[in-house]
Amino acid sequence: MRISDFWRLMDDEFGAGYSRVLGSSLVLAGVGGKTAVEALASGRGPREVWLAICDVQDVPPERRLGRDIKPAAG
Template sequence: MRISDYWRLMDDEFGAGYSRVLSSTLVLAGAGGRTADQALAAGMSPRHVWLAICDVQDVPPERRLGRDVKPLRD
């Protein structure tokens, strides 16, 4: 997972503003007791951080891959 995918998932699930707050303030046991921002800066994979956030925030399994985006019709 790329960092851009991480932010897309965060924004889709929590909204653009709140996702930034969560990432910078929520301490994650699954990320070594660091915030998501700290874990990412330390080199932890965005996928691992995203799943740690999902666990803490009780994101249901069916939404952990993001929203279904319907293809555009020609």
């Protein structure tokens, strides 16, 4: 997972504004007591950080891969 994918998942799940608040203020035990922004900056993988957020925020397993995007009709 790339960092851009991480932020897309965050925006999809929590909204563009609130995802940035969570990313910079929610301390995650699953990544060493750091915020998502700090964990990513220190080299933690975006997938690991995303799953830590999902655990703390009780994101259901069926939404942890992001929302389904229907293919364009062609």
